Amino acid sequence: MRLLDASGEPINDSNVAQDEFEREGISKLKSGKNWHESIVSEKGKRHLRVVTPIPVVLGKCTMCHENYKNFKQGEPIGAISYNIPIR
Numbered sequence: 001m002r003l004l005d006a007s008g009e010p011i012n013d014s015n016v017a018q019d020e021f022e023r024e025g026i027s028k029l030k031s032g033k034n035w036h037e038s039i040v041s042e043k044g045k046r047h048l049r050v051v052t053p054i055p056v057v058l059g060k061c062t063m064c065h066e067n068y069k070n071f072k073q074g075e076p077i078g079a080i081s082y083n084i085p086i087r
């Protein structure tokens with residue numbers, strides 16, 4: 001599981017989409033979807049990959065993430081990326 005930025009200004013630059021699946025997922029979430037999934041093959045094993053949105057959950061989030069003030073309520077500023085091996 002990884003925490004991703006969708007605001008364009010991450011605190012930690014390594015928290016950005018790392019591959020095509022995550023980039024496509026963030027773009028879908030920003031256009032209003034609340035779930036992006038795919039079943040992929042990694043080293044011969046099947047994995048369920050999912051990206052879900054994180055809005056500005058609390059006003060206090062802006063204490064550290066100043067840029068979140070520029071987003072509308074409910075708009076995703078981040079995402080959680082899951083990668084789960086399946087049988």
Ligand code: HEC
Nearest residue numbers: 003004005010011012015056057058060061063064078079
């Ligand atoms: C006390 C300061 C603080 C508060 C309050 C805070 N964050 Fe963060 N947030 C951080 C730091 C520091 C990181 C980078 C963590 C890392 O990767 O090491 C981070 C990372 C993130 C990321 C990943 C992208 C990035 O910027 O690196 C998201 C998404 C995020 N926070 C969302 C939220 C949300 C939503 C809230 C409110 C519920 C919140 N944060 C409140 C300090 C804070």
